[in-house]
Amino acid sequence: MLELQDLHAYYGRSHVVQGISLRVGLGEGVGLVGHNGVGKTTTLRSIMGHGPRTLGRIAFEGRDLHSAPVHSRARRGLGFVPDAEAVFPEMTVEENIRAGALLRPRADQQHCLETAYQLFPVLAERRVQLAGTLSGGQQKMLALARGLALQPRLLMVDEPSEGLMPINIDLIAGALGRAVDAGVGVLVVDASFHLLKTVCSRLYVMKRGVITGEHQLTEFATPDQLVATYLKGEA
Amino acid sequence: MSLEHVAVAAMNGLVVGASLALVAAGLALLFGVLGVLNFAQGDFYMLGAYIVWLALGHGQSFWTGVVAAVLAVGIVGGLALMTMLWPLRDRAHALVLLATLALSLIMEQLAANVFGGDAKPIAAPISARVPIGHTDYPVYDLIVVVAAVVILVGGFVFLKYLKYGIWLRAVAQNRRMASVLGVPVSRVYALAFVLSCGLAAVAGSLLAPLTQVYPTVGLDVNLSAFIVVIAGGLGNFRGAAVIALGLGVAESLGSLWIPGVAVQLMVFGLVIALLILRSQRQRVLVRL
Numbered sequence: 001m002l003e004l005q006d007l008h009a010y011y012g013r014s015h016v017v018q019g020i021s022l023r024v025g026l027g028e029g030v031g032l033v034g035h036n037g038v039g040k041t042t043t044l045r046s047i048m049g050h051g052p053r054t055l056g057r058i059a060f061e062g063r064d065l066h067s068a069p070v071h072s073r074a075r076r077g078l079g080f081v082p083d084a085e086a087v088f089p090e091m092t093v094e095e096n097i098r099a100g101a102l103l104r105p106r107a108d109q110q111h112c113l114e115t116a117y118q119l120f121p122v123l124a125e126r127r128v129q130l131a132g133t134l135s136g137g138q139q140k141m142l143a144l145a146r147g148l149a150l151q152p153r154l155l156m157v158d159e160p161s162e163g164l165m166p167i168n169i170d171l172i173a174g175a176l177g178r179a180v181d182a183g184v185g186v187l188v189v190d191a192s193f194h195l196l197k198t199v200c201s202r203l204y205v206m207k208r209g210v211i212t213g214e215h216q217l218t219e220f221a222t223p224d225q226l227v228a229t230y231l232k233g234e235a
Numbered sequence: 236m237s238l239e240h241v242a243v244a245a246m247n248g249l250v251v252g253a254s255l256a257l258v259a260a261g262l263a264l265l266f267g268v269l270g271v272l273n274f275a276q277g278d279f280y281m282l283g284a285y286i287v288w289l290a291l292g293h294g295q296s297f298w299t300g301v302v303a304a305v306l307a308v309g310i311v312g313g314l315a316l317m318t319m320l321w322p323l324r325d326r327a328h329a330l331v332l333l334a335t336l337a338l339s340l341i342m343e344q345l346a347a348n349v350f351g352g353d354a355k356p357i358a359a360p361i362s363a364r365v366p367i368g369h370t371d372y373p374v375y376d377l378i379v380v381v382a383a384v385v386i387l388v389g390g391f392v393f394l395k396y397l398k399y400g401i402w403l404r405a406v407a408q409n410r411r412m413a414s415v416l417g418v419p420v421s422r423v424y425a426l427a428f429v430l431s432c433g434l435a436a437v438a439g440s441l442l443a444p445l446t447q448v449y450p451t452v453g454l455d456v457n458l459s460a461f462i463v464v465i466a467g468g469l470g471n472f473r474g475a476a477v478i479a480l481g482l483g484v485a486e487s488l489g490s491l492w493i494p495g496v497a498v499q500l501m502v503f504g505l506v507i508a509l510l511i512l513r514s515q516r517q518r519v520l521v522r523l
Contacts, residue, residue, distance in 0.1 A: 048415060074417035082415075088408040091401075099405050102398050103417045150416060 001026050001185050002047070002078075002154050007056035009039070009046040016042045016052065018209035024154060027183040029176065031196045031203030031217075034230055039209045040189040041083065044156045047187075048080040049073050060154065075103065079152030083159035083189075086143035089132025093123050093142055096131050100146035108151075116145035119175040137164045144172060154185040161192040173198035193223035205229050239368030244487045246367070250376045250445065252483020253383030254438040258456050259463040259475040260387060261434030267470030268407045268427040270328065271320055274335040277457025278342040279432045282308050283439030284448040285346065288355050297360035297444075304440040309433025317428040339457075346450035359444035379441050386437060387476045390430075394472060399426055407470065462502060466509050 002024040009017035017039040024030045032040050046054045049070040058065045065073055074080075088096050094113065101112035117124035120141040126134065131142055140160060147155055157176065161169045173195040180186050180199060188199055196203060197217055205213040213229060220226045258280055265271050283304040290300030319338065323330050361378065364371035394400040405413040406423045414420050439453065446452055463482055467474030482502065489498040 050411060050415070070411075070414040071417050071419050074415055080415050082412070085409065086412055088405050088412070090408055091404060095401065099401055099413075100416050102401060146416070 001061055002187065003057070003059045004043075004047070005057040005059070007043070007046060007054060007058060009042050009052040009054045011042070011052050016209055017046060017054075019056070020204075020206070020209075020211045022204050022211060022214075024185045024187050026153070026185055027180055028202070029180040029186045029188065029200040031200040032187060032189045032206060033191065033196070033203055033226070034206035038206045040206055041158050043206075044080060044082075044158050044187070044189060047156060048078060050080075074150065074152075077153035079147045079150050079155040081143045081147040081155070081157045081160065083162060087131040087134075087139050087146075089130065091131055092128050093131055093134070094127040096142055097123070097146050097149050100149035101151075104149075104151060112149040112151070116149055119148070119178070120145055120171060137168045140164060141168065141171065144175060148175065148179060152184065154187065155179060156187045156189075158189050159191075160188065161190050161195045166194075169195055193220070193226055196226070237368070239370060240491065241488065242367050243370050243372065244491050245484055246372060246376065246380075248484035248487025249380045249480065250442075250483070251487065252480035253380045254442045255456060255459050255463060255483055256387055256476040256479035257383055257434045257438035259460040259467070259479045260390060260472055261431035262460050262464045263467065263470055263472050263475040264403070264434075265427055265431040266464065267472070268403055269320075269324065269424060271331050272328070272335070272461075273316070273431065274332060274457070275316070275339040275342060276431070276435050276460060277453025277455075278339050278346075279308050279312050279435035279453070280439035280442075280456055281346060281448075281450065281453035282312060282342070283436030284357075284443040284446070284452055285350060286436070287440040287443045288350075288357055288448045291357065297357075301437065301440040304436045305433050308436030308439075309429045312436070313429035313432035314425060316432060317425055321424075343450045343454075350448075350450070352450060354447040354449040356447050357443045375444065379445070382441060383438070386434070390434075391473060391476075399423065403427060462506050466506055 004020060004022050006019045006021060007017055008015065008019055020043065022030070022032075032043065034040055042052055045051045047058055047065075049065065049068065054066075060073070060076060060078060063076075065076075068076070088099060091099065097113055097116045098109060101109040104112060117127075122138060123142055123145055126138065131139065134142060144157065144160060147157070160172045160176070164172065169192055173192075176186055176188065176195070176199040186199055188196070190196060200217050203215055203217060204211050205215070207230070215229065258276055262273060262276050265273055286304035286307055287297060287300035290303055291297060295303075316338070320331060320334060323334060359373065359375040361375045363374040365374055365377070366372070394404060402413065402418045402423050403426065405416070405418055406420055410420055413423075438456070459482070460479070463479045464475050466482075467478040486498050486502065489501070
């Protein structure tokens with residue numbers, strides 16, 4: 001469904017992503033892991049068309065996205081939940097979720113809201129609260145709920161568990177796991193072993209702008225084994 | 236001072252406030268979405284008034300003139316303004332301010348050259364009057380207030396519940412995230428320009444019978460609209476509307492007891508105080 005071939009991304013003269021290739025299939029959860037600053041977020045932003053100048057092929061459902069603007073990528077079924085500043089702070093929780101569902105038919109919009117509240121009951125309790133006044137963890141849940149309300153065919157999520165309490169990581173992992181079960185492709189950048197285990201079947205390891213390995217999640221029994229793959233070759 | 240005088244002054248204030256609210260709401264919308272402070276807003280008001288005058292001169296009805304003014308100034312003027320300001324969207328605010336100030340001067344001079352500098356009277360389309368005590372008050376003035384309130388409530392409902400209204404607020408609050416959700420950002424910008432200019436035009440055309448039409452008719456309303464937008468919180472649609480109505484009434488009532496100049500000074504003093512209070516605010520958004 002999503003296929004990157006020899007993708008390069010640049011911020012000015014800085015060559016952040018240096019020729020990576022990966023694929024994510026329908027209903028497949030795929031992780032992208034590595035240390036901070038290796039180009040994971042830049043990869044997601046490049047796929048969404050946000051920010052960096054890119055070279056190489058980004059194909060979604062067989063069509064090259066290169067010249068497509070961000071909003072048309074979203075309309076083709078690509079979703080993206082960034083790690084920060086993802087909500088509309090002066091809109092209520094409910095308006096935020098609706099904003100994600102506005103491209104759906106009206107009958108679907110109510111269903112999207114109900115699904116979001118089912119996944120994250122705390123959002124239902126705070127439906128009329130301004131999103132900017134939520135805690136960081138609640139904003140993360142809201143951003144994910146809104147990303148799912150768009151009903152994308154492929155959802156990219158950047159650091160969804162960062163800074164969250166374990167109980168909230170469970171909720172987010174559960175929501176992403178359900179999306180995968182429902183046939184959505186999920187490409188997630190995260191460091192939580194529990195979340196990766198719940199959501200993903202495969203993962204790519206990135207180092208200094210390149211992909212250095214592709215693994216099945218079943219290869220790892222403990223978080224330490226996963227971390228060891230990042231560190232391999234680094235003395 | 237009789238109650239009747241107070242009632243009439245309050246009604247006059249509401250009429251002024253209503254037109255001000257329309258202009259200010261347009262200013263607030265444009266500033267909230269794009270961060271553009273449009274000095275030429277009053278000149279789009281003036282254009283609206285001239286289009287009504289032209290329509291009447293060509294044998295059309297007053298109301299046809301109003302519709303023509305809103306469509307022409309809103310769509311043509313709005314998109315032209317957008318074309319002019321688009322290249323400056325990520326540049327310093329001062330450039331946008333200077334560009335709209337230049338546009339304002341050009342429009343006023345063009346209007347003076349084309350239509351002449353004299354004030355052109357326009358007859359109100361409804362001449363009926365209602366008695367307030369011993370004073371016969373023009374029904375048309377009341378219609379202006381009602382029309383403005385209906386338009387502003389409509390604007391609020393649009394921003395709160397309708398797709399493009401929600402998208403306008405989304406773009407104002409987080410442009411990048413809005414595009415990730417499939418919002419066509421440039422189309423939303425165009426809509427903000429069209430609505431902003433359209434609001435100025437509807438005010439200018441409706442008020443034309445009360446103010447007459449001349450090249451600088453928009454100047455006074457522009458200054459007051461800036462005061463309102465600053466006092467209401469830049470980008471705050473509802474705040475602009477409410478404060479405009481309040482300001483209109485306060486100025487009109489205040490003039491009953493205090494000289495008009497003193498009332499103006501007090502208003503400016505209030506704005507300076509509000510600016511100091513609000514100087515800590517960091518974000519400017521389209522709020523409801």
